[in-house]
Amino acid sequence: MLIPGQNKLAEPEIVEVPRFETLLEQFKQTAVDYIAQGDAELATRVAETLESESEVFTKLVEASVVMLQAERRYKNAQIKQMLAWWAEGSNLDARVADLGLERQTISEGDPNAFPPVPAEMEEDERLRLRYFLAPHAPAAGSRLHYRAEGLTLSDRAKVTVEAPSEGEVVIRYLFEPDSWAAQVKDVKARRTQPGEVTVAVLGREGDGTPSAELLDAERAHFDRDDVRPETDEVIVKAATILPYQIRAVAYIYPGPDSVLTEDAAIDRLQAYADEQHALGGSVEPSWIYHHLHESGAVKIDLLEPLAAISADWDEAPYCSAIEIEVLTL
Template sequence: MSRFAALDLTTLPDPSAIGVLDFDAILEARLVELEAQLTDVFEASKVSEIMALARNIAASPMRYLTEAAAARELYLENRINAALRSVFLSTARGDDLDQIGANRGVVRKVLDDSDPDTPVLESDAAFRARIQLVIEAWSPHGTEGSYVYWALEADDRVVDVAVYGPNHGLDPPIPPAEPKMVVLSSAGDGTADAALLDAVFAHCTTDKRRPVADKLSVVSAQIVPYAIEAVLYVTTPETASAVQASAQAAAEAFVNGRIRIGRKLYRTSIAAALNVQGVVDVELISPAADVDIGPFEAPHCTGITVTLQSITGGWRDV
């Protein structure tokens, strides 16, 4: 997409300042420190007696005090880690992410306020993506990322956006200064209706958002339907219901993660998603081949059918 949107924040490592939480290591460090302090005050025999209580007698007051102190240190380190994560876009969550958004002038969307007490809010993942894109919206030159940002801002039903220009090498080519925007809706099968396309166009062509020379056109993504049908082979029929529920949830998560314009669907990825704990083999019946998705298309899953078949595993499953 753009230099900002192309950066996958999930691939970034944790900041080096975030420590590893290890109660046993903290406890051992405190015991070592205690022994060093005692050595400066008492004779070796007395130190050994006290350390025996601290290390080996689970019910001794010395052991209780040392473990309590180690636990409090662990809690403090966890709070420090949480505080560090709260200031980075890639790791902030909830209210902390709202604060980062506010710093850039981006507010979390309210998707459904029919119940004032429990409104449905934009997810952290979607909100984080808009915060990341807002820098693009500050550009006066009509970058790809700025068009995507303003399209996402236009209507809550916009779930994905793609913008193409002459540099994308499409056939037929996009003429200079005539960018074409493709919109995928969260409603129905993903087809954006005329009202949604009009709303996106109006929002993106407001003064100071669109370069004066751009002749923008907004179209709906063309929907490519597909269905998932698979047979999962298991060796323990007693856990079949749990395995099937897990596989169904994994398939739904896969489908929801692939609601994207221009993203090809691979059979290997679908099979990998279905290969949950307890599954020995996956026979993917549908789709029968990889689902090709063009630059103006988006996939739409029409149904998920997962059945289980028991097989004999032999002595290896004992």
């Protein structure tokens, strides 16, 4: 199964933009062929004009091709927003609604404050992940089933089926508002022994250690008749946190950009650390070197971490600090 954030997916051929040279030749040929239908001699003169780069008409044609490419890119961006793998914002909201999902509210905010504090909503990547996991939720006992349930918690209906009278079956869908799911960052499950499944939970707050209340909410959820398979005893536990720091000395050429390099490096490394703060995450020194070089460093002395941090399925790396010293060569 393809999982966002873990797998890479090539863009579909429909959103490819032809090279400028290819479009230009097609544009020229189409123009000449069209003119030739009414005036062959004029078409010949136009073709000769288009071969000269110094002609104003040629420049206008080239500018038209640039506009055509820009229009195609705009249309392609619209097409990608119809696909769940690339959709963002309200476009993703509309896409996940096909499976009855909606974006979770992490923090309500305070509209009455001055200035107003906007609500903090579930980020696109997590909502997209829940979308791709949703079809696997009915697959009782699978790893994807446990992950989907652990991420969603009570953000689904509790289903009861009754037969109050002969020939009558009543199915009820009871929805109970619950904010626990918004506090969950990641969930994974493994069969630890016959008839036993252990579910590891990573929280959003701090280093990811879930609160006792959140773990209790997970246990209550997996104890529901419509969630837990009869064959499994479900054990819910907190994820094991692997703390680390990123410390490095970055060397740049003389100039006024040391502050910019430091800010850019910290931003990029923080984004990388946030991405790997997940169950089974991996922190690779090679990626740290990559982000530092992309930030402008020409030479790097990496102080921490010196070796890769590879977390197990129930562990999550957590970066407690990022310290970058920028020196000139």
